[in-house]
Amino acid sequence: MARDIVIWPHKVLNSPTKPVTDFGPSLQKLLEEMAESMKEAEGIGIAANQVGESLRVALVSREDGTSFEIVNPRLLEKKEPVSLEEGCLSVPREWEKCPRFHKVKVRFQDRAGEWHELEAEGRLAHILQHEIDHLDGHVFVEHLSSLKRTLILDRMKKYQKAKVRHEKREG
Ligand code: CO
16 A cells, blocks of 8 residues: 655654665565555655655666665765756655766665665666665755755645645545
């Protein structure tokens, strides 16, 4: 079942996640729920802390619509600074330019615990940086000016209030 997406600001989004040590059924279940949550929210990536689980695991979508998991990922290299427009399921309806890198090299485990190394560029490199940031306890708004961040913070408070009102009405 899809889980609710945690909206920024929230402590779980601003705390570094715990490394995954148990590759048992609970991880498989979490990955399924993350995939459903990402699909429902029409996202292209999702980190476990965005569904309230402080664990170092995220899902990253490929251009063909399939996705893969990155467990305990580490960014090994980043090359060619770029500025890219970015959004986030935890910061709905906000899009801002963010400093990122065109190329990255990452190391991560899959759901079975096998290690992989991946060199990525463009869209995939961008999503990897965004999701690994989440797992380190960072949201993209932290890359923005304090003025922009304050404006977004105000809009998120209003968004949360409207959401709570809506949920009460729906029962
Ligand atoms: Co995000």
